[in-house]
Amino acid sequence: MESVDDAAEDRLAAAVPVGPRLALEIIEDGMVRSLPKWRDRLITHGLRVLDEQPAADISTITRGLVRFADTGDDQRSLVAEALRGALGGHAISRDTAARLQALIPSIAHEVGAGHNVQGLSHVRRRPEIPLPPDKAGKWDEFDDEIATHPVPKTTLVVLSRAADLLRQIAKQETAGEDAIEAIVIALADAEAAKALASALSHVIQHEAVLMRVLRDVVLPTVYRRPVGIKLRS
Secondary structure (H helix, E strand, O other), rough: OOOOOOOHHOOOOOOOOOOOHHHHHHHHHOOOOHHHHHHHHHHHHHHHHHHOOOOOOHHHHHHHHHHOOOOOOHHHHHHHHHHHHOOOOOOHHHHHHHHHHHHHHHHHHHHOOOOHOOOOOOHHOOOOOOOOOOOOOOHHHHHHHHHHHOHHHHHHHHHHHHHHHHHHHHHOOOOOOHHHHHHHHHHHHHHHHHHHHHHHHHHHHOHHHHHHHHHHHHHHHHHHHOOHHHHHH
């Protein structure tokens, strides 16, 4: 889980990782309940979902974290520290942590978690550490990455098209079928995918809409590409 998103530019894993969610699902399945060494490493990785834009499954994520926190003081402390860090982080992580905290009381009651777990809804950021300034995405640096990445002319066409569409998605908050197809085509080209992944590093943490649309609309198409031919070869 810790390395599944390494060097996975073809699905923009640095910008929209899948490892944290998979880690939380493994914990929720109970596969490492009796293996605290691996459980704690997985939850530490899984708590990185707090760096993402809130998703439709935030209730499911909250339920899993509440159940985990209810298994012991150390586990509850891990979740509390992650919330504290997120509440003191960039705007996207602050929003996600706050929404998750708002769900904790009702979900804790629903699953019968202890009073201490309900207290996670009152965790606050560390006041001695100032909040980072809210910034807009550095789209000039995004453009520079696209313009200077060495690619063949044929690749440059699909790369430029995909880059323009990512800009549009950030502004329009949606992606049509044509846009999804164009981005998927670019990601199928290794060099174009590297360029897009590098360029997105300058904007993704400050572009909540773009993060959400990529994660929930565009990239699921990439995740579900047939791989049978690769297995046979």
